[in-house]
Amino acid sequence: MSPSRHSGYVPQDIEPKWQKVWAERGVMKAADDSPKPKYYDLVMYPYPSGDLTVGHARNYVMGDVLARMKRMQGFEVLHPFGWDAFGLPAENAAIKRGGMHPEAWTLGNIAKATRELKMLGILYDWDREVTTCLPDYYKWNQWLFILFYERGLAYRAMAPVNWCPVDKTVLANEQVINGRCWRHPDVEVEKRDLEQWFFKITDYADRLLDDLKLLDQWPAKVRLMQTNWIGRSSGAEVDFAIDGLKDESIRVYTTRPDTLFGATFMVLAPEHPLLDRIVSDRQRAAVREYVARARKASDIERLSTEREKTGVATGAFAINPVNGEKIPIWVADYVLMTYGTGAIMAVPAHDERDFEFAERFGLPIREVIAPAGGSSPGRELRAAYVGPGVMVNSGEFDGLDAVTGIERVIAWLDAKGLGKRAVKFRLRDWLISRQRYWGTPIPMVYCDEDGIVPVPLPELPVVLPKEYKPLSENPEFFRTTCPVCGRAARRETDTMDTFVDSSWYFLRYASPQDAAEPFDSELANHWMAVDQYTGGVEHAILHLLYSRFFIKVLFDAGMLKVSEPFVRLFNQGMVKRFGQVMSKSAGNGVSPDELVSQQGADAGRIYEMFIGPPEEDVEWTDAGLNGVVRFLQRVWRLVLEPESIVVEGHDADGALLERKAAQTVKKVTEHFDELRFNTAVAALMELANAMQSHLQNGGERDATWNSTVRVLVKLLNPLAPHVCEEMWEKLGESGMLADAPWPEYDADAAAVPEVTVVVQVAGKLRDRLTLPVGTPEETVLAAALASERVRAQFNGRRPSKVVFVPDRLINLVP
């Protein structure tokens, strides 16, 4: 369907015209020194995959609609854009295209996507564009890395990695498919221990958790996901002596110190350092074999909860500190070395996993928490009881409520020096090393004399060599001299996780050309925090957590005054077509190019917003798009060719139209602010329908009409800026619509006169009804009837009176 045939509305003519005007006038530029209040409107910057579809564009349209409204409302809007340009796909594409450099592929995609975004009329302040693969940007990744290092937040440690023995390279988790290499489906991935760089995010675990309370404009779901990810638990660490070994003890962590008397065995993780020392000669061979098997098991096997528990007795015994009991020590892979102390006291009566293990290996189960009133001595447990109850079989603690018991037992342990209160987190430190070419080189040097030495700041950036091959195989890159002693030394050849790039890019937008530091503190403090951050829910945990971490570190370093980066967060849904997420590679993509050349950018923008609730996944259909084209044609006719509308009646009501316009101002303003774009579009369609009825019913094109026309054009402008700008000009208005003030909400004009009706039964107040009073008699009647029906149905009585509040009282039923 072509929109051009039945009105003067030809998007292909007007859209390029206005895009050029906006660019010339610089309406999208954010002034650092503006007296207006600032508004920082940010969409998550994309990976330039070369796959830009109207699906991704939906996101950017949302950001643009908000930016355009905020500008009209008198805010100085910062609406920048950039590219998450390092990363694996560029390397894969380069390999696939034999010989193409990742940089050429990436920059080519960026150029293409930029053109398409402009074509949709999305206005970014391109002067502030950030591209993370350019030395101008990644220099500051290196600078920040050294800052973290100097603050004790970057450290090196051994960590297991996925290793492909054929490619002799480390694989990302996503490149391991069913325990095998993605490029060699018949080759099993090995676990190797390598020295890796970590950021100490766990130092900030408490603050990252506590400050979630400040983020009241984030989706509850994301806050919950972060809470679970950080996973704070509190309990106690308890030392168990080892039978026959005087100088060693094993420390366990438990959240249930109240069940200490029910510990009937102990379990160590296969990697536990003391395992080798305590194991009995008799069990040594079996334990060795078990540990070797556990190491080899793939993550998938080991993590499966379906799998039956496995384990081996060590032959050693621990002494339960509360009662001196000797309990066997086992080794089993359901205990993780990476959480707590790598050792647990097993209380099968009150822990499901321990129960399962005890059943399997015939270990004793002793009840120490009895459900209230349910304690019968010697009763047999059929499953672990994890509910509330009273301590039993627990010596001096018998009879205590379990919750109180936790505190008492901790105090008791503390007093005797056997244990203490402890808090543990599920969150682990952030492993940032990547054995990849296409990323930010980690700016460190290894010297035989001086050890690990950061590259001096004036020597940054450590530039990625042009030649595309692994850095560890590129002597020109890794051969260097020690910044301290000047002797030959070796550079770090790992690059950084690209999540480092994205953890602070929104700060760089504040001073994108700053050559002295990653960002200008004063400007960053001016623009931060981000008022609206929009992006996919797939980043609910990592990107958002890492960014929050970065901001807190920079806050502590005195470089920022805000301690949280994003005030309001929104996660939009995905666009599907033929039931699948839209993408070029899936063959179901619609490109902005196609959309703009067929229906125009404005129709496409409105459709993107009208297609469904912004947080939901939506299905793209061509038929739905046609409805929006019709709407724009109708608007064009109403605004510029009203005489073409056939008059069929003579009962138009100017007051009604005025009220509708005022109500629409309120609705659209609120819905845009709340990002409920679909209902905002519906409200605008209602207004257009009301205007059309008005003319058809013989309404005058008087002052009310003219102001309604201007309200419609302004409210529609953020969604369909090209056509609105054109209509604005044709209406003979001076100045650009982009700078025109947003319509004022006139509450008086919008108010539907209301009255509160109080229905009384037998003199007692029973009901209040607030109702619009258009024609008073009808309204009263409607209210009364509704109430009467209710009374009749419910208790057979009828209302005796209807009371108008405040000033009238009438009898309804004689």
Added chain:
RNA sequence: GUCGGCGUGGCGGAAUGGCAGACGCGCCAGCCUUAGGAGCUGGUGUCCGAAAGGGCGUGGAGGUUCGAAUCCUCUCGCCGACACCA
């Protein structure tokens, strides 16, 4: 398994305690047209009825309330996140 979300016409969805189905798609009828995959007008939850009118209706069952798609309990179904975190 645990946690969270969602169930409304032929379809996408409105309505967050007050006339269920706004708005749009699709469909039906009519107008206009040489023509229509355009435009305009009217209709379109379901059942009874020629109509006026009325009955039923928000996955299911109960409950709270004068009043429930909306709040509570249970249940069924779908989707998402986490997944042995002691």
